[in-house]
Amino acid sequence: MSQQSEYSEGDLRNTGMSLKHDREWDYELERIVDEIDDRDAAKVGLQFPEGLKRRGPKVADDLRERVRDDVTIMLSGQPCYGACDLDTYLMKRTDVFVHFGHSPMKDTDKVIYVPLFSNVDVTPIMEEALETLADPDDDPEVGLVTTAQHMNLYEEMREFLEERGYDVDSRRGDERLTHEGQVLGCNYASADVPANQILYVGGGKFHPLGLAMEHPDKHVVIADPVNNVVTVADTEKFMKQRYGAIHRAMDAEKWGVIFCTKIGQGRWEQAQDILDENDDAYLITMDEVTPDRLRNFDMDAFVNTGCPRITTDDGPQFHKPMLTPGEYEIAVGHEPLDSLEFDTFHGTW
């Protein structure tokens, strides 16, 4: 790999440079302005995920320059962690509601989704990742997945691999996913392919760690063009935490069963099933599932029917063991310990 700029060489994860890396987003302002004009909108709501909230005021400025003076632009201050996590208050009270950073989870004209495609060049890091994939002469089959931010380059990624002798296994997954090859933090159905190795192209470890937990038999290679590093997903720490949480919950008498009220994170039937069969289970409803909010509930353990990544990634921060519905079944003795699977989320709302 040739040196392209002062930022293009080396692993940037701990340098503070990763966020300064050459990234620009396309906010698709003209598409939004057209919708505002078409609908003669008076109120426009903008929702950004946490990592992009800082850009909100600038985007509001850019829109205000382009629309009538009497249009009110409203920025959602609610936390947002996915396409599942719409600010429904704002959505219902604005004429145009724009959700940035994610691709549509459901086909609806109530929401304008602006996925924010990244302009980061993925080929240098894919070149580097070849060393970590099997040689195509030994095992040519490779699954290829990415996130909403890089979907615009998916065909380029596929061609890159095919030109080097790989057979790319690719599928769309289920209805929760918009695009072929797309993964979400809670859904890796696009990696349900025969290949033994999966190449994930995208920023961070959040998505590939879920992928590796969902597919423990596959070799998951992470080509991260944002932090400029290639790694292999290692789930050992997470799996130890999951088994630890299950064991600590085995003696629990009082269970808090969390039903998440976020539009795309509710699994009512799973919550109801647990309540029906366990007299010591209490249903707790909430949108943000945080350690602070649960500390006031004097339970021995919790089972979270909402976002599985709260359970697996934030689990150790809660004051009592926090399990997925499948882990709950193990802890109460309905299922054997070796039935442990990563909790995934399907369907929309």
Add this chain to the structure above:
Amino acid sequence: MSQQSEYSEGDLRNTGMSLKHDREWDYELERIVDEIDDRDAAKVGLQFPEGLKRRGPKVADDLRERVRDDVTIMLSGQPCYGACDLDTYLMKRTDVFVHFGHSPMKDTDKVIYVPLFSNVDVTPIMEEALETLADPDDDPEVGLVTTAQHMNLYEEMREFLEERGYDVDSRRGDERLTHEGQVLGCNYASADVPANQILYVGGGKFHPLGLAMEHPDKHVVIADPVNNVVTVADTEKFMKQRYGAIHRAMDAEKWGVIFCTKIGQGRWEQAQDILDENDDAYLITMDEVTPDRLRNFDMDAFVNTGCPRITTDDGPQFHKPMLTPGEYEIAVGHEPLDSLEFDTFHGTW
């Protein structure tokens, strides 16, 4: 004051005993059960304020013993800080929705309010408070206020004072308040009385500090039967913080204007007025107004049109100055510094 039990003597605020003090709440279970039966309810939602959330599961147990097996009891896990702060998600999705710990802010059959009257005896601490009030021969007039928890003893309090020679000034306040003599953290209209001294009977300093800020010319005596202590409200620390925040915000260019989406905390017109006259103001909508949520917004200062107690009590925890609408007018030069008033909240929703 005679010694009634091992817990009845002395200031309990720093002993950890205050919470063990002889308090029992009346959850009015029979009233709730009657409503469940009358409405043939399938889903029942229970909402408790933060300090009482721990009691939720026990109340759910007590209800489950008294209702049909197929009734689902749901506990709200949303933070709750007042009658203004209804879990509208749960309210809309349950047949019976019970809000504990506050008196009604609005007359509606969508909510069953159970105020949770305290059984703490208030006369010993009122006896002690007499030393801190003016002698009735010198100044017999006294305002009398309390919170929802002690409203059931309001007439007893009034008689206690009248028997000792005081003239009790009492009024209901405005429509945000249910009872004569009741105060809220954001509304002290019931203390708009001629008396120069106000006796507050109730737990904690939250309410009387607001009262003293709203009525800086009055002598506010706190008779706290929960912590067993009499003090005089002192607003100096708070007032210094308010002036400090205003001064730090005077150079602000970019303003975040917070509109709170909680049902009883929205002041849309005040937010809109600021936006209309300030091109560098950005409207941010949210339910919980927390330092974490605002840290992602790169503003120089914030003006909070929602709960004024977030602004005054939590203000120093935010990364940038957080002002009330009135303080904003001072900071931007529309009003003089000496126009500073405590921000109160009127009306319902």
